[in-house]
Amino acid sequence: MSLPARKNFPVSWEEIHRDARALAWRVAGVGPFRGIIAITRGGLVPAAIVARELDIRLVDTICISSYDDGAHHPAGSVEVLKGMAGEGAGFLIIDDLVDTGETARAVREMLPKAHFATVYAKPAGRPMVDTFVTEVSQDTWIVFPWEAERFSPAP
Numbered sequence: 001m002s003l004p005a006r007k008n009f010p011v012s013w014e015e016i017h018r019d020a021r022a023l024a025w026r027v028a029g030v031g032p033f034r035g036i037i038a039i040t041r042g043g044l045v046p047a048a049i050v051a052r053e054l055d056i057r058l059v060d061t062i063c064i065s066s067y068d069d070g071a072h073h074p075a076g077s078v079e080v081l082k083g084m085a086g087e088g089a090g091f092l093i094i095d096d097l098v099d100t101g102e103t104a105r106a107v108r109e110m111l112p113k114a115h116f117a118t119v120y121a122k123p124a125g126r127p128m129v130d131t132f133v134t135e136v137s138q139d140t141w142i143v144f145p146w147e148a149e150r151f152s153p154a155p
Contacts, residue, residue: 006139006140006141007137007139007140007141008140008141008143009136009140009141009142009143010143010148011142011143011144011145012145013145016045016046016049016096016119016144016145017049019046019119019120019133019134020045020046020049020050020053020119021049021053022133023046023050023094023117023118023119023131023132023133024049024050024053024054025053026117026131026133027050027054027092027115027117027131028053028054030092030115030130030131031054031092031115032090033054033056033090033091033092033115034058034090034091035056035058035059035060035090035091035092036050036051036054036056036058036059036060036091036092036093036094037059037060037061037062037084037088037091037092037093037094037111037114038059038060038061038062038094038095039061039062039064039093039094039095039103039107040061040062040063040064041146042095042096042097042144043061043093043094043095043096043118044061045096045144045146046094046095046096046118046119047059047094050092050094050117054092056092060084061082062080062082062083062084062093062107062110062111063080063081063082064078064079064080064081064103064106064107065078065079065081066078066102066103077102078102078103078106080106080110083110084110084111086111087111087112087113087114088110088111088112088113088114089113089114090114091111091114091115092114092115092117093107093111093114093115093116093117094117094118095116095117095118095119096118096119096120096142096144097118097119097120097121097122097142098118098120098121098122098125098126098128098129098132099122099124099125100122100124100125101124101125101126101127101128104116104118104125104128104129105128108128115130115131116128116129116130116131117129117130117131117132118131118132118133119132119133119134120132120133120134120135120136120142121134121135121136122135122136122137122138122140123135123137123138124138
């Protein structure tokens with residue numbers, strides 16, 4: 001059985017800025033929020049934009065590593081590198097994308113009362129978030145600008 005072909009969906013810095021601002025407008029009526037929690041690493045850029053749009057100065061992170069290497073970690077496993085205490089009431093969780101929903105599920109269990117928002121959502125993960133801007137197909141690979149440009153130290 002062959003795997004379905006993945007479609008690339010490159011997102012420019014201008015597009016992520018526009019879409020993150022649209023996310024801020026969508027969640028503006030849900031708040032007010034005491035703070036924002038960015039899911040690292042993908043949620044850092046959208047969280048900064050949303051924080052500025054909503055004039056929120058308290059920004060924290062939850063750090064999660066997702067695995068799908070097949071060798072040492074089963075597919076879909078996540079490791080919480082830095083979590084948060086409490087139930088999340090009054091907080092807005094921001095991530096760039098919800099894909100399978102495994103990362104979102106781990107964060108939801110940690111902070112069940114927070115409002116979870118992503119810029120992009122795939123069908124498998126969509127039920128895990130409260131708000132999103134754009135839905136893309138499950139076989140779409142979103143290429144974010146921070147992934148397309150790699151830092152190379154000078155020789």
